[in-house]
Amino acid sequence: MGKTGEMGIRRFGRVNWLGLWTLSAREVLRFLKIWKQTVMAPVVNAALFLTIFALAIGPARGQVMGVPFIQFLAPGILMMSVIQNAFANSSSSIMTAKVQGNIVDTLMPPLSPGELVIGHLAGAVGRGLMVAAVVWVVMAVFAGSGLAHPLWALSFVVLAGLLLGGLGVIAGILAQKFDHMAAITNFIITPLSFLSGTFYSVENLPPAVRTLTHLNPIFYLIDGVRYGMIGRSDSSPWLGIAVLAGTIAGVVWLCWYWFRTGYRLKA
Numbered sequence: 001m002g003k004t005g006e007m008g009i010r011r012f013g014r015v016n017w018l019g020l021w022t023l024s025a026r027e028v029l030r031f032l033k034i035w036k037q038t039v040m041a042p043v044v045n046a047a048l049f050l051t052i053f054a055l056a057i058g059p060a061r062g063q064v065m066g067v068p069f070i071q072f073l074a075p076g077i078l079m080m081s082v083i084q085n086a087f088a089n090s091s092s093s094i095m096t097a098k099v100q101g102n103i104v105d106t107l108m109p110p111l112s113p114g115e116l117v118i119g120h121l122a123g124a125v126g127r128g129l130m131v132a133a134v135v136w137v138v139m140a141v142f143a144g145s146g147l148a149h150p151l152w153a154l155s156f157v158v159l160a161g162l163l164l165g166g167l168g169v170i171a172g173i174l175a176q177k178f179d180h181m182a183a184i185t186n187f188i189i190t191p192l193s194f195l196s197g198t199f200y201s202v203e204n205l206p207p208a209v210r211t212l213t214h215l216n217p218i219f220y221l222i223d224g225v226r227y228g229m230i231g232r233s234d235s236s237p238w239l240g241i242a243v244l245a246g247t248i249a250g251v252v253w254l255c256w257y258w259f260r261t262g263y264r265l266k267a
Contacts, residue, residue, distance in 0.1 A: 027123025
C-alpha cells in the first residue's frame with residue numbers, strides 16, 4: 001500500500017509532498033465546507049456550558065486557584081470542545097469512507113502509511129485550532145478570559161489535536177458502523193474529558209481518585225491549557241508535555257502500523 005513497483009520504490013521520492021498536501025487539504029476542507037456544524041456548533045455548546053454554570057453556581061462558588069470560578073472553568077470548556085472536534089474529524093473521515101465503500105480512494109494513491117497518518121492528523125489539528133480560537137474569543141468577551149502564557153496554550157491545543165486525531169483514526173479503523181463510533185464517543189472519549197478536571201481542580205479529589213486522574217492523558221491537556229490561559233495548574237506543564245509526547249508517540253505508531261498492515265481497512 002502506498003508504494004509502486006515490486007521493489008517498493010516510489011517515483012515521488014522519500015515524501016510524496018503533493019499527495020500529502022492533497023490529503024491534508026481534503027481533511028481540512030471537509031470541516032470548512034460545513035463550518036456552521038463543525039465550528040459554530042461547538043461555540044454555541046461552549047457558550048451554553050458557560051452560561052449554565054455562571055447562572056447556577058458561578059456567583060456562589062467563589063474563587064478556584066485564585067481566580068473567579070467562571071475564569072477557572074473557561075479553559076476546561078475550551079479544551080473539551082477541542083477534544084471532541086479533533087476526535088470527530090479524523091474518526092468520521094475514516095468511518096464514513098468505510099461505510100460508503102470508498103476507503104480505497106484513500107488507500108490506493110501512492111501515499112505511505114506515515115503520510116496517511118499525517119494527512120488525517122492535519123485535519124484534526126486544523127479543526128481543533130479553529131474551534132479553540134473561536135471559543136476563546138467568546139470566553140474572552142463573556143468571561144474575561146485572557147492568555148497568561150499564549151505559547152503554552154497553543155502548544156497544548158496542538159497536542160490535543162494530535163492525540164485526539166490519532167485516537168479518532170484508531171476508532172475509525174476499529175468501528176464497523178456508526179453505532180460503534182457513537183459507543184466509543186459516549187463511553188470513552190466524553191467520560192475521559194469530563195472526569196479530567198474540566199469543571200474542578202483535581203486537588204480537591206480523594207487521593208486514590210486523584211492518582212487515577214493523573215494517569216489520564218486528557219487531564220494534562222486540560223491542565224496545560226488552563227496554565228496557558230490563567231497561569232495556574234494542578235501539575236507542571238513540562239510534565240504534561242512529557243506525558244502527552246509519549247502517549248502521542250504510541251498512538252501515532254499504532255495508526256501507522258494499522259495503515260501499513262491494512263487492519264480492518266482492506267476487504
